[in-house]
Amino acid sequence: MRLPAPLNRFLEHLRLALAGQAVEYIEAELRQLETVFATLVLGSLAGMPTPLSGAAARLAPYMLPEIMAMLEEAGRLDDLIGEIGGLFEPT
Amino acid sequence: MFQAGWLILLAIALYVIFYYTHGRYLQYKVVGASPRQQTPAHRMYDGVDYVPANKYVLYGHHFASIAGAGPIVGPAIALAWGWLPALLWIWFGNVFIGVVHDYLSLMVSVRHEGRSIGWVAGKYLGRSAFYAFNTYIWFSLLLVIAAFGFVISALFAKVPGAGVAAFLLIFLAVPVGLVMYRTKLGYAAGTILSIIFIILSIWVGFIIQTAGVFSLGFYEWLGILTVYIILAASLPVWVLLQPRDYMNAFILWASLVLGGVALIALLATGGGAMTFPAFTMFSANVVGGQPSPFWPAVPLIIACGALSGFHSLVSSGTTSKQLDNELHGLLIAYGGMETEGFLATMVVGTMAAFGLPAFISAVSAAVKSNGALAKLLSSIAASLHLPAGAPPSEVLKAMAANPAVFGKYYAILASKVKWVVIPGSYGYTLNAAFGIPVAVGTVFATIWITAFALTSLDTATRLARFTWQELVEPLRQRSPGLYRVVSNKWFASILAVALGMSLAATKQFLVIWPAFAGMNQLLSSLALMTIAVWVIRATRATRLGKALVVAPAVFMWATVTLALLWYEAAVVPVYLAKGGTHTVTGLAVGGITALGLALNLMLFALWLREVRVKRMVPAEARSG
Numbered sequence: 278m279r280l281p282a283p284l285n286r287f288l289e290h291l292r293l294a295l296a297g298q299a300v301e302y303i304e305a306e307l308r309q310l311e312t313v314f315a316t317l318v319l320g321s322l323a324g325m326p327t328p329l330s331g332a333a334a335r336l337a338p339y340m341l342p343e344i345m346a347m348l349e350e351a352g353r354l355d356d357l358i359g360e361i362g363g364l365f366e367p368t
Numbered sequence: 369m370f371q372a373g374w375l376i377l378l379a380i381a382l383y384v385i386f387y388y389t390h391g392r393y394l395q396y397k398v399v400g401a402s403p404r405q406q407t408p409a410h411r412m413y414d415g416v417d418y419v420p421a422n423k424y425v426l427y428g429h430h431f432a433s434i435a436g437a438g439p440i441v442g443p444a445i446a447l448a449w450g451w452l453p454a455l456l457w458i459w460f461g462n463v464f465i466g467v468v469h470d471y472l473s474l475m476v477s478v479r480h481e482g483r484s485i486g487w488v489a490g491k492y493l494g495r496s497a498f499y500a501f502n503t504y505i506w507f508s509l510l511l512v513i514a515a516f517g518f519v520i521s522a523l524f525a526k527v528p529g530a531g532v533a534a535f536l537l538i539f540l541a542v543p544v545g546l547v548m549y550r551t552k553l554g555y556a557a558g559t560i561l562s563i564i565f566i567i568l569s570i571w572v573g574f575i576i577q578t579a580g581v582f583s584l585g586f587y588e589w590l591g592i593l594t595v596y597i598i599l600a601a602s603l604p605v606w607v608l609l610q611p612r613d614y615m616n617a618f619i620l621w622a623s624l625v626l627g628g629v630a631l632i633a634l635l636a637t638g639g640g641a642m643t644f645p646a647f648t649m650f651s652a653n654v655v656g657g658q659p660s661p662f663w664p665a666v667p668l669i670i671a672c673g674a675l676s677g678f679h680s681l682v683s684s685g686t687t688s689k690q691l692d693n694e695l696h697g698l699l700i701a702y703g704g705m706e707t708e709g710f711l712a713t714m715v716v717g718t719m720a721a722f723g724l725p726a727f728i729s730a731v732s733a734a735v736k737s738n739g740a741l742a743k744l745l746s747s748i749a750a751s752l753h754l755p756a757g758a759p760p761s762e763v764l765k766a767m768a769a770n771p772a773v774f775g776k777y778y779a780i781l782a783s784k785v786k787w788v789v790i791p792g793s794y795g796y797t798l799n800a801a802f803g804i805p806v807a808v809g810t811v812f813a814t815i816w817i818t819a820f821a822l823t824s825l826d827t828a829t830r831l832a833r834f835t836w837q838e839l840v841e842p843l844r845q846r847s848p849g850l851y852r853v854v855s856n857k858w859f860a861s862i863l864a865v866a867l868g869m870s871l872a873a874t875k876q877f878l879v880i881w882p883a884f885a886g887m888n889q890l891l892s893s894l895a896l897m898t899i900a901v902w903v904i905r906a907t908r909a910t911r912l913g914k915a916l917v918v919a920p921a922v923f924m925w926a927t928v929t930l931a932l933l934w935y936e937a938a939v940v941p942v943y944l945a946k947g948g949t950h951t952v953t954g955l956a957v958g959g960i961t962a963l964g965l966a967l968n969l970m971l972f973a974l975w976l977r978e979v980r981v982k983r984m985v986p987a988e989a990r991s992g
Contacts, residue, residue: 294428296555297421299548299614301429302605308417345414358502359484361834363685365827367436367512367678 305364312350315343370642372717373635375455376628379713383706386463390916391702394468398903398913399475401694408482409690418482420692423699431704432617433682434470437820438672439712441519442885444719444790445878446669448654448779449662450647450771451720455713457666461674462709465920467702469892470679472899472917474701477684478691479906485684489898492905493974497894500967502835504677504891506864507960509832511884513597513868516821516828518877521589522786523814526730529577529807530791530814531589533569534822537815538596538612540565545611562615573811586786587873593825594869598861601829609826616819623816624707627714627794630801631721639800642720643768648775656879656939657780664930667889668882673712675924677891679705718797719790724768726792729806730785731760741784748777783878791817832864833857871956874949879939883957886935889928890964896921897975904979918979925972932965 280288319337321330328336337344353360395401409420421429446454473485480488486505490498524531544565548558576582584592600608634640651659655668667675683701691697735742749758751773752766767773782789794816795809837860843851853859871880900921903909909917936958943954 290422290424291428293422293425294432295559295614295617297425297429298432298617299555299558299610301433301613302610303549306605342415346417349412349414349417353483356484356487358505358831358835358838359486359681359685361685362486362505362678362681362831363484363683363687365831367509367824367828367831 302364308346308350311343312347315340315347319344370646371635371638372640372642372721373631373633375713375717376631376710377635379459379710382459382463383710386467387698387702387706390463391467391471391698393913394471394702394916395695395698398907398909398917399472399694399697400908401475401697403693403695405694407478407691407694408688409692412481418689421690423692423696426687426690426692426696427700427703430682430687430700431707432620433686434672434676434679434704435620435708435711435820436672436824437516437519437817438676438888439708440715440790440817440820441515441787441881442670443673443712443715444787445654445779445782445881446666447644447716447719447723448648448652448775449650449666450645450652450775451642451716452646453662453666454670455716457662457670458674458709458712458716461667461670462705462712465896465924466675466679466709467705468917468920469675469677469896469899470683470705471697471702472903473680473895474683474688474691474697475694476899476902477688478694478697479902482689483684485680485895485898488684488902489894492898492901493971493978497898497971497974500971501891501894502839503967504887504894504964505681506832506835506839507964508677508884508887508891509828509835510864510868510871511880511887511957511960512824512828513832513865514871514880515877515884516824517590517593517869517872518875518880519787520593520818520821520825521586521872522877523788523791523818524589525584525586526734526786526788527577527791527810527814528583529573529575530811530818531584532576532582533573533811533815534818536572537565537569537615537819538600538608538822540569541608541612541615544615545606545608548611548614549606558611558614562611562618566615566618570808570812570815573815574805574808577807577811586875590869590873593822594865597825597829598865600826601833601861602857609823612819613823616823619816619819623794623813624711624714627718627797628710630797631714631717633801634721634797640717640721640797642717643724644720645768645771645774648771648778652775652779653777654779654878655882655935656876656942657783658939658942660939661934664927665882665934666931667924667928668885668931668935670712671885671888673708673715675889675892676708677888677893677895680892680895715790718793722793722796722800723789724764725796726789727764727768727781727785728761730788730792731764731781734785735760738784741781744777744781744784748773748781751776779878787877788814828868829861829864833860836860836863867956871953874953876943876950876953879943879953879957882935882939883961886928886932886961887964889924889931890968893921893925893928893968894971896924897971901975901978925968925975929965929968929972932961932968935961936965 321333412418486501651661654660746756749763791810791813794813795806798804798809799806837855840854900918903917940958943950
C-alpha cells in the first residue's frame with residue numbers, strides 16, 4: 278500500500294528529526310574531537326611536540342574541513358557558555 | 369460549564385492567526401528576512417558546526433530542546449489565580465513577548481555569524497552585560513537544580529511506581545545507547561528498543577504503583593538524585609544523556625498529542641468541563657503562600673510557556689548555525705515557542721477540568737497519615753462553613769465552587785500533596801477520553817514530567833560546571849593555586865549540586881520556584897533589551913515594528929523588576945522571620961534575587977544609554 282505523498286513527506290521529516298535528536302550531543306562531542314585531532318596533527322606547525330612538521334605538512338591538504346572547523350571554534354572561544362548553553366537547555 | 373477542549377481549539381486558532389500576521393510582520397518589516405541573504409549555515413559552512421538543516425527537522429529539534437518541565441509546573445501553580453488569568457498570561461506572554469524573544473534571538477544570532485545572545489549583549493551593551501548574562505545563568509541553574517530536585521523527589525515519593533519506571537528508563541537508556549552508537553544495528557534498532565523500553569517502563573511502573581509494594585520518602589529520593597546527577601553529569605554524553613534524551617522525545621510528542629486529542633475528543637461527549645474557578649482573586653496566595661498580586665507577580669510563576677530566557681540560548685546557540693534560509697526562522701523559533709504555549713495551554717485545560725478528582729484522590733490517600741494536611745483541610749472546611757470532620761471530597765468540591773477559598777488555599781494544598789495533582793489530572797483526562805486506567809495515565813504523566821526534570825538536573829549540572837569555570841577564569845592569573853582547586857570539574861559540579869539540593873531539601877517550593885522563574889525572566893529581559901538595541905540600530909524596522917520589539921522589552925523589564933522588588937519586600941522578610949530552614953531559604957533566594965535585581969538595574973541604565981546612540985557603533989568599540 279502506498280501512502281499519500283504529504284503523509285510520506287511528514288513521516289520522512291519525522292524520521293530525520295528523530296535521527297537528529299538521537300545524535301545531537303554526539304555531534305557536539307565529535308566537533309570537539311575534530312578540533313582536538315586537528316590540533317594534535319598540526320600542532321607541530323605551531324611549535325607543539327606532536328608529529329613531525331613534514332608529516333603534518335603532507336597531511337594538511339587533506340585536513341581542510343578540520344582546519345576550518347578548528348579556526349571557527351577558535352574564533353568562538355570567548356563565547357563558550359553561549360555555545361554550551363545552546364546545547365544543554367535545562368528548562 | 370466551559371469545556372477544556374475549546375481552549376485547545378482557541379489556542380490553535382490564536383497561534384495560527386498570530387503566526388500569519390504578527391509573525392510575518394516581524395519577519396518582513398522588522399528583520400527584513402530574505403531568502404537571498406545567506407545564513408551562517410551556508411556562509412560559514414564547515415560540515416561540522418555550520419550545516420544547513422531541513423526546516424521541519426530543525427523545528428522538531430528546536431522544540432524538543434526548549435520544551436521541558438517548566439511549561440508544565442508553572443501554569444499548574446498559577447491556577448491559584450484562576451484558569452482564565454493563567455491562560456491569558458500564557459497567551460499574551462506567548463504571542464507578544466515569548467515569540468518576539470525566541471524569534472529575534474535566532475535572527476540576531478543569524479545576522480551575527482551564529483554568535484550567542486550573551487555575546488551579542490556584550491557587543492551592544494558592553495562587557496558588563498556579558499558577565500551579567502553569565503551570572504544570571506549560573507544562579508538560574510542553581511535554582512533549576514533546587515526546583516526540579518524538589519519536584520522529582522516529591523512526585524516520586526507520591527507515585528513510587530513512576531520513580532521506579534523513571535530509573536528503569538535511565539538504566540535501559542544505556543543499552544539503547546550501546547546498540548545505537550556501538551553496534552551495527554544502529555539507529556533503527558535503537559528506536560525500536562526505545563519504544564519497547566518506554567512501554568515496558570510504564571507497565572512496570574503501573575504494576576508497582578497498583579501493587580503498592582515499594583515506596584521511598586522525599587529525602588531518600590533526594591539523596592538518590594543527588595548522587596545520580598553528579599555521576600550522570602560526568603558521564604560521556606553517548607552513555608546516558610543522548611539516548612535518554614532521544615527516548616524523552618517520544619514521551620514529549622506522545623504526551624502532547626494524547627493530551628490535546630483527549631481534550632478535543634471530550635468536546636464531542638460533553639466531557640472536560642472545567643470545574644476549577646475561572647477567576648479567584650487578584651491577590652491569591654501563591655508566591656511563598658503569601659497573597660500575591662497577579663501583576664507583577666505572574667512571571668515569577670509562569671515563565672516557560674509564556675517566556676523563557678533559556679530559549680534565547682538555544683535559538684542563538686545551535687539553531688542559528690543550522691538555519692538553511694532566513695525565512696525558515698519563523699516556523700522554527702516563532703512556531704516552536706507557540707508550540708510550547710500550546711503545551712502550557714493543555715496543562716491549564718487538563719488541570720482545570722480534571723484537577724478536582726485528582727485532588728480528591730491525592731488528599732483522600734494522604735490525609736490520614738499527614739497531620740499537617742489534615743489540619744489544613746480542617747481550616748479549609750472552616751472557611752467554607754463545613755463541619756471539621758467533613759470528608760475530603762466534600763471539602764474539595766466546595767472549595768472548587770468557592771473562588772475566594774480556592775485562591776487562598778489551592779497552591780498551599782497542592783504543595784502539601786506534592787503537586788501529584790499535575791500528573792493525576794492528566795491521568796483522569798486520558799481516562800475520561802479513552803478509558804485508559806487512571807493509574808496508567810498518572811504513571812505515564814509522572815514519567816513525562818520527571819523525565820524532563822531529570823534531564824534538566826543533568827544538563828543544568830553540566831552547564832553550571834562550565835559556567836562556573838568561566839566565571840572563575842579571572843583567578844587563573846591572580847591566584848593559580850586557588851584557580852586549580854575551584855575550576856576542578858568535580859568541585860564545580862558538587863558545588864552546584866550541593867547548593868541546589870540543599871535548597872530543595874528545605875521543601876520551600878513556593879518560594880524557590882518564583883526565585884528560579886524570576887532569574888529566568890531576568891535572563892529573557894536582558895535578551896529582549898539586546899534585541900531591541902539591535903532592531904533600533906541595525907535594522908530598517910518600521911515604527912510599528914520597533915514598537916513591537918521595544919514595548920515587550922520595556923514591559924518585561926518593568927514587570928520582572930517590580931515583581932522581584934515585591935518578592936524582596938513581601939515574601940523574603942516573612943521567611944527570614946520564621947527561623948530555622950525558612951530563614952536559610954529566605955537568605956539564599958533573597959540574596960540571589962537581590963543580586964539579579966541589582967544587575968538588572970545596571971543593565972537598564974546601559975540599555976538606555978545604548979538606545980540613545982544613533983550611530984551603529986558597538987559598545988565594545990566605543991569603550992575600547
